[in-house]
Amino acid sequence: MKTDTARLYSAKRPSDAQMARFKRFVAQKYGEGMTLEWIESDDAPGGFRLEAGSDVYDWSAEGRVAQLRRKLERIALGGEKVIPLIKETLDAWQPEALAEETGRVISVGDGIVAAEGLDNAEYGEIVLFDCGAKGMIQDLRRDMCGIIVFGDCREISSGSVIRRTRRTAGVPAGNGFLGRIVDALGEPVDGLGEIVPEAYRPIECPAPGIIDRKPVDKPLETGLLVIDALFPIGRGQRELIIGDRQTGKTAIALDTIINQKGKGVVCVYVAIGQKASSVAQLAETLRKKGAMDYTVIVTAGAGESAPRQYVAPYSGCAIAEYFMYTGRDVLIVYDDLSKHAVAYRQLSLLLERAPGREAYPGDVFYLHSRLLERAAHLSDALGGGSMTALPVVETQAGDVAAYIPTNVISITDGQIFLESELFFEGQRPAVNIGLSVSRVGGNAQTRAVKKAVGSLRLDLAQFREMEVFMQFSSDLDETTRRRLMYGQGLMRLLRQPQYKPYSQSDEVILLVSALGRAFEGVPAAAIYDRAAGLLEFMRGEHPEIASEIDRTGELTPGLSRKILAAAKEYGASKA
Ligand code: ATP
Ligand code: MG
Secondary structure, X not given: OOOOEEEEXXXXXXXXXXXXXXXXXHHHHHOOOOEEEEEEOOOOOOOEEEEEOOEEEEEOHHHHHHHHHHHHHHHHHHOOOHHHHHHHHHHXXXXXXXXXXXXXXXXXXXXXXXXXXXXXXXXXXXXXXXXOOEEEEEEEOOOOEEEEEOOOOOOOOOOOEEEEEEEEOEEEEOHHHOOOEEOOOOOEOOOOOOOOOOEEEEOOOOOOOOOOEOOOOOEOOOOOHHHHHHOOOEOOOEOEEEEOOOOOHHHHHHHHHHHOOOOOXXXXXXXXXXXXXXXXXXXXXXXHOOOHHHEEEEEEOOOOOHHHHHHHHHHHHHHHHHHHHOOOEEEEEXXXXXXXXXXXXXXXXXXXXXXXXXXXXXXXXXXXXXXXXOXXXXXXXXXXXXXXXXXXXXXXXXXXXXXXXXXXHHHOOEEEEEOHHHHHHOOOOOEOOOOOEEOOHHHHOOHHHHHHHOOHHHHHXXXXXXXXXXXXXHHOOHHHHHHHHHHHHHHHHOOOOOOOOOOHHHHHHHHHHHHOOOOOOOOHHHHHHHHHHHHHHHHHHOHHHHHHHHHHOOOOHHHHHHHHHHHHHHHHHHO
């Protein structure tokens, strides 16, 4: 929007000397061809406002204060020596002739604004509306741009002024976030007061490169026997939790968070498109279990706009990155990415992008790949921190071949596939052992667990093949019948109620005992109680076994024998 007249607004007519100064300024900035016109207006109380093309210079009292505030904010975010710096700045401060680039709203609706002007705005830049709402540039075209609005858009109307901030979207981060519930922009929503940030991180940040990474080699224990034994997750890994609705997806993530207590892992739970009541309940559960102290919840509920649901996982990731880059281990859960994709589809359609498969825009793969690539195990040079990601995806009628599930499966290092049928049979966690995989595998297990797992996978595979014969059990020979009973017992052992995580030594003891046939003859329905009793017995009578496993992370043949002997002793006492 170029014109050859600059307009000067003020309540009082400027003096001749002032007018001459403004003319000089305009000539300097825009060349001699630009004329200056004074217009009487109440728009710039206590000063002047100059508009030249799409540039606005705000020299009103308010504008000057705002300038100072922005400067102070920049300093405060820089860190330590704040007070001397503030003093220095105050002494040296003068209102600058800073051009503010502006644009105008063409149309607005459903959290999306089409705007003109803003000629030099960049993709991902934050812009401000007159009413105070924030927006993010999400679409750039030749003569207009598309903006997604984070605040209330009811006060935005066509013609409203939009200001550039020259800042890309970011969220505050820091230790103050632990134990808190924040929204997609990092603002607290739990009514516990303001959070003092220690840093400000861009919500979109390039993933660490190959040189910046280390192989994944440390386990992130979920406390769920079926996962830790068969599909171990390593720190820095991305493991998808996938299944139909109400199959226990959130429960697995929640148990994993609870199990990190005392292990030095920071957890971030991102709730996308969920009911506010579910999130409140989840927070309450974490609080009761003492897990909230090391957890941050980022939420963009079902009632919030698509733009907020769209940025929430990136904001959560940015908060998690703060901890990762300070050398901590972080676990982040995205619950769930199907709703995230739906929010993105909604805003893409509103931005008039071409719909592709299942009406998702063409870049929906990149939406999730750039998010999940940010999970990493950092090199020692970068502090050795890690971010483990557990994205959740909901399927329809078990269809893992739909668009979003296949995308996310291909981006992650494995998936835990949950099945309604198993869930209703009572096999909970309802993990389908045949379809689940962890591509990091044994590297993410301690040697003790790896050894204890032994032939479990093979035994379960054999059981699955023979399972169909169960219904003819009366006609089977003794060996087959015993094999079936054994397999069924193993499946029972993998059942685990919520909020009852096993420690590493518990898992080793149970696996060694079960694979050593110590539960032979125990009716399937009683296996869980028998296992719990055994662990109790071990804690009471042989505490040295658990402490040796925890101390060394090893399972020597001698220790194996000791466990088995103790388990049989306990079994005999129950027989
Ligand atoms: P949604 O699709 O609604 O998000 P979901 O797949 O996340 O559901 P959850 O909410 O985790 O499923 O679990 C569904 C129900 O199953 C909950 O009531 C939960 O308490 C119960 N549940 C989950 N895991 C177990 C378990 N291991 N033992 C017993 N109950 C469980
Ligand atoms: Mg859920």
